[in-house]
Amino acid sequence: MSVAMNQPQAAVFVGPGQPFLFQSFDRPTLSEGEALVQIDCCTLCGSDLHTIGGKRPASAPLILGHEIIGRLVETTDGLCAIDGAPLHQGDRVSWAIAASCDDCFFCRAGLPQKCVRLFKYGHQGIASGTPLSGGLATHCHLVSGTHLVKVPETVPDRVACPANCATATVAAALRVAGNCAGKTVAVFGAGMLGLTAAALLRSLGASHVVVVDINPGRAERATEFGATSIDFSEIHSLTENRGCDLALDMSGSNAAIQQALSSLRIGGRLILVGSVFPTEDLKVQPEDLVRRMIRIEGVHNYTPADLQFAIDFLKTEQNQFPFESLVAREYPLQDLQRAIRDAVDDRPIRVAIRPS
Numbered sequence: 001m002s003v004a005m006n007q008p009q010a011a012v013f014v015g016p017g018q019p020f021l022f023q024s025f026d027r028p029t030l031s032e033g034e035a036l037v038q039i040d041c042c043t044l045c046g047s048d049l050h051t052i053g054g055k056r057p058a059s060a061p062l063i064l065g066h067e068i069i070g071r072l073v074e075t076t077d078g079l080c081a082i083d084g085a086p087l088h089q090g091d092r093v094s095w096a097i098a099a100s101c102d103d104c105f106f107c108r109a110g111l112p113q114k115c116v117r118l119f120k121y122g123h124q125g126i127a128s129g130t131p132l133s134g135g136l137a138t139h140c141h142l143v144s145g146t147h148l149v150k151v152p153e154t155v156p157d158r159v160a161c162p163a164n165c166a167t168a169t170v171a172a173a174l175r176v177a178g179n180c181a182g183k184t185v186a187v188f189g190a191g192m193l194g195l196t197a198a199a200l201l202r203s204l205g206a207s208h209v210v211v212v213d214i215n216p217g218r219a220e221r222a223t224e225f226g227a228t229s230i231d232f233s234e235i236h237s238l239t240e241n242r243g244c245d246l247a248l249d250m251s252g253s254n255a256a257i258q259q260a261l262s263s264l265r266i267g268g269r270l271i272l273v274g275s276v277f278p279t280e281d282l283k284v285q286p287e288d289l290v291r292r293m294i295r296i297e298g299v300h301n302y303t304p305a306d307l308q309f310a311i312d313f314l315k316t317e318q319n320q321f322p323f324e325s326l327v328a329r330e331y332p333l334q335d336l337q338r339a340i341r342d343a344v345d346d347r348p349i350r351v352a353i354r355p356s
């Protein structure tokens with residue numbers, strides 16, 4: 001008997017400071033357009049840790065975890081990947097964190113991540129009626145409107161898991177940024193997003209990528225991911241004192257954003273990605289924006305095409321950058337509490353959880 005026949009199990013988050021509850025769930029009966037995935041691996045994202053630590057509101061009880069890789073164990077008629085390829089039982093898949101209706105105002109406006117009927121994996125309360133929607137479980141129930149990508153066997157689990165969070169988000173930011181070839185780019189924050197951004201920027205032909213982080217150890221690591229410098233002051237010499245063409249903030253820190261703004265050349269562009277939690281107001285001098293002709297833009301999550309781009313990037317470039325090394329350790333689902341403790345205490349970029 002395959003594991004798929006077993007009853008789904010999950011670690012349920014009931015609230016900050018409370019132990020996770022390990023529970024069994026009924027195997028869902030699939031409706032049209034749905035699928036069931038047997039989870040191989042899920043990496044813990046910073047946002048999961050924020051929720052667990054009580055810094056981010058959540059509709060508990062719920063099953064956390066959205067950076068998931070797994071295999072289809074049950075599909076419904078006509079299930080297709082983003083590229084139109086039919087999907088079958090046994091296919092290894094990643095999927096967009098947000099399922100969307102493809103029909104509402106925002107979906108039609110090219111912002112499916114803001115769909116009015118949004119369903120977000122790892123964020124839905126059990127009370128929503130689709131309890132198995134997170135990665136800290138043996139199975140995940142994919143609802144209609146989920147955008148899937150087939151993941152080649154050559155991309156290891158540890159590399160593939162964060163694709164539908166950090167890699168796709170960075171792909172979205174760089175799509176918005178436009179052609180980066182030959183440009184000097186400053187990246188603020190050397191976590192998963194910043195390191196991935198440096199790697200993707202170099203692959204897309206950026207001439208100089210300066211990665212800045214308040215933690216020197218983290219910044220150091222960026223040199224393995226394509227950063228040409230980790231010294232902010234070098235931006236001036238690299239650009240004959242003009243300033244950089246593009247700055248990306250992945251940190252969400254206002255101090256970093258102020259520094260990013262100051263680093264831009266006339267006509268430069270700042271893209272904010274990391275500000276996904278409340279902060280103080282940002283001090284911006286409107287005259288400075290006008291006279292220096294600065295553009296500031298926010299990018300939140302991504303579209304299905306960005307996820308496809310992310311998986312293709314990892315497939316072809318994974319050997320150029322040590323992505324696998326960013327997942328420090330793996331834990332079985334039963335050891336989730338220990339995994340969380342280690343993730344909080346040691347602050348590795350990621351830890352991975354395997355349901356079996």
Ligand SMILES: [Zn+2]
Pocket residue numbers: 045046047066067165166
């Ligand atoms: Zn994430």
Ligand SMILES: [Zn+2]
Pocket residue numbers: 100101102103104105106107108112114115116117
């Ligand atoms: Zn919609």
